[in-house]
Amino acid sequence: MPELPEVEGVVRSLQPAVTGRTIECVTISPMIYTSHEAGKQSIIKGLQPDEFVEAVTGMTIQDVTRRSKYIYFTLEYAGATYKLVNHLGMSGAFFDVHDVSEILEEKFRKHAHVTFTLDNGKKLIYSDIRRFGEMRFLRKIEDHPPLMALAPEPFDSIAKDHFLTYCALPKYSKKEIKAVVMDSHVLCGCGNIYATEALFRTKINPGRITSRLSRAEKEQLFDEIVAVLSESIAYGGSSISDYRNINGEAGGMQGRLQMYGMNICPMCHTNSEQKIIAGRNSYYCPNCQK
DNA sequence: CGCATCCTCCGGTTGC
DNA sequence: TGCAACCGGAGGATG
Numbered sequence A: 001m002p003e004l005p006e007v008e009g010v011v012r013s014l015q016p017a018v019t020g021r022t023i024e025c026v027t028i029s030p031m032i033y034t035s036h037e038a039g040k041q042s043i044i045k046g047l048q049p050d051e052f053v054e055a056v057t058g059m060t061i062q063d064v065t066r067r068s069k070y071i072y073f074t075l076e077y078a079g080a081t082y083k084l085v086n087h088l089g090m091s092g093a094f095f096d097v098h099d100v101s102e103i104l105e106e107k108f109r110k111h112a113h114v115t116f117t118l119d120n121g122k123k124l125i126y127s128d129i130r131r132f133g134e135m136r137f138l139r140k141i142e143d144h145p146p147l148m149a150l151a152p153e154p155f156d157s158i159a160k161d162h163f164l165t166y167c168a169l170p171k172y173s174k175k176e177i178k179a180v181v182m183d184s185h186v187l188c189g190c191g192n193i194y195a196t197e198a199l200f201r202t203k204i205n206p207g208r209i210t211s212r213l214s215r216a217e218k219e220q221l222f223d224e225i226v227a228v229l230s231e232s233i234a235y236g237g238s239s240i241s242d243y244r245n246i247n248g249e250a251g252g253m254q255g256r257l258q259m260y261g262m263n264i265c266p267m268c269h270t271n272s273e274q275k276i277i278a279g280r281n282s283y284y285c286p287n288c289q290k
Numbered sequence B: 001c002g003c004a005t006c007c008t009c010c011g012g013t014t015g016c
Numbered sequence C: 001t002g003c004a005a006c007c008g009g010a011g012g013a014t015g
Helices: A004-018 A030-037 A049-056 A106-110 A159-167 A177-181 A192-201 A215-234
Strands: A023-028 A060-067 A070-077 A080-087 A092-097 A112-118 A123-128 A134-138 A273-277 A280-284
Touching: A004 A060, A004 A070, A004 A092, A004 A123, A004 A215, A023 A049, A030 A049, A030 A112, A049 A134, A106 A112, A159 A215, A177 A192, A177 A215, A192 A215, A192 A280
Parallel strands: none
Antiparallel strands: A023 A112, A060 A070, A070 A080, A080 A134, A092 A123, A112 A123, A273 A280
16 A cells, blocks of 8 residues: 555656656546446546546646655646646556556556556556545646645655644644544655554554653654655555556565564564554554553 | 544455 | 455545
8 A cells, every 4th residue: 555655656657757748548447437427436536537538638747746645747738737636545556568468467457447648659557456546637736625735745844843733733632643643634645554663663652642742752753754754765665565666666665664564573572462543453562662 | 614423435355 | 165344545425
């Protein structure tokens, strides 16, 4: 499941593949048409599949960037710019290929839902096994309020103050700290994996109520989240649940995770425990994390 | 109106 | 072998 470092890896591998390319045609899988006919906004959000195809065809991709776990493509047509926003959800992946047959794994071939044929003869294919991801065509980012409400990028100089300020708000201060660090309004890009790791590294129990953490603990936690995200980016992300960049390359961070998915604490060797926080399974060491 | 609490979307994976 | 339960980002509906 891609979090910020994995999305960063996807963006970096997308940039040389699509920058400056014109989208000659777009095709959407029959499965997506069927879902839309049933009244569901499967993957393509805000538009019907045909409207999406019509909107994007002929546009030139000016650049590809990332904001939190969202991928932003800037599209240009007739002097005006637009945004194509993608979220990989649980199981989304892009592939840079000449043909869908080049995708090695059957499940990604089977769920190739959006195909952009580019002017260099290659195809940018978006596959999404569980269809939790999204594609959204916007005139500008401001047209989608949830994107505007995201916390600053964690590497932004104002992100720490934002985090500390939001932690103190009544809405968040009463919640468990792990739920708060995974809330994109407080701190963006940190999902279950990196929240688990940063809490373990700072010896903070994920179930502690936010207001009970000292300022020093919150600062330390924020710093550790930034550190673990940076480390993961440097290692190419964590290849858990089939994560690959667009060239099919796995990351190396999964081997450096210390608590996510672990049954035994690597520090003290006691059995780890699990607790559901904000609907997600949370591993922690009851001995090390207080 | 703001906030909290579900609900929804899916299929590979897991467990019975 | 077969089948049902399970899991989860994040927007959106509901209370």
